Amino acid sequence: MPMYCYTSEDGQTIERKFSMNKVPRTVTVGDRVFHHDIIAEQAGRRDICTNWPKKCDGTGVLPSQTREASEHLASQGVPTEFAPDGRAILRTRDHRNKVLEVLQMHDKDAGYGDRAKP
Numbered sequence: 001m002p003m004y005c006y007t008s009e010d011g012q013t014i015e016r017k018f019s020m021n022k023v024p025r026t027v028t029v030g031d032r033v034f035h036h037d038i039i040a041e042q043a044g045r046r047d048i049c050t051n052w053p054k055k056c057d058g059t060g061v062l063p064s065q066t067r068e069a070s071e072h073l074a075s076q077g078v079p080t081e082f083a084p085d086g087r088a089i090l091r092t093r094d095h096r097n098k099v100l101e102v103l104q105m106h107d108k109d110a111g112y113g114d115r116a117k118p
Contacts, residue, residue, distance in 0.1 A: 005041045005051075006034035013040055013051040052092050059088040059099055076102045 002020060006027045007013045014034055016027055027034045040051045061069045066082035073080040078098045081089045090096040097115040100106060110116035 003041075005037045007037040007040060007051060008032050008034045011051065013037060052090070054090050054096075055083050055087040056090050056096070057087055059090070059103060059105065060086045061088075062086050073099060073102055078102050 003015050003017055004023055005013055005015055012032075012034075014027070014029065018024070023036065025036050027036075037051070061082065063084060063086045066084075066086055069088075070080060070082055078095070080095070080099055083089055088099060090099060093113055097113075100115045105115075106117045107114045108117070
């Protein structure tokens, strides 16, 4: 079954599987309503919803290190927030590329516009 993206009013995106002939326009999770988001499905990779911001495990730190990491990135001109679990919150593709550059990292699965290995 295909995967479909649904986005709430506050910008959170979730994925759900449905038969192609039974795709609802909205999905309710608890008291939140998520609307079918075709743009999120078509942007970039097909296997995941690609709305920004994203939480990134690869650029994350231990929860006890989030303040230090945030201060370090800000001192390098790339202000970055971290989730309580330590994952970096990357706002845009450009922000992601700058964070990777500061951390001297690259994307091994880089696409157009991503920071790739030099």
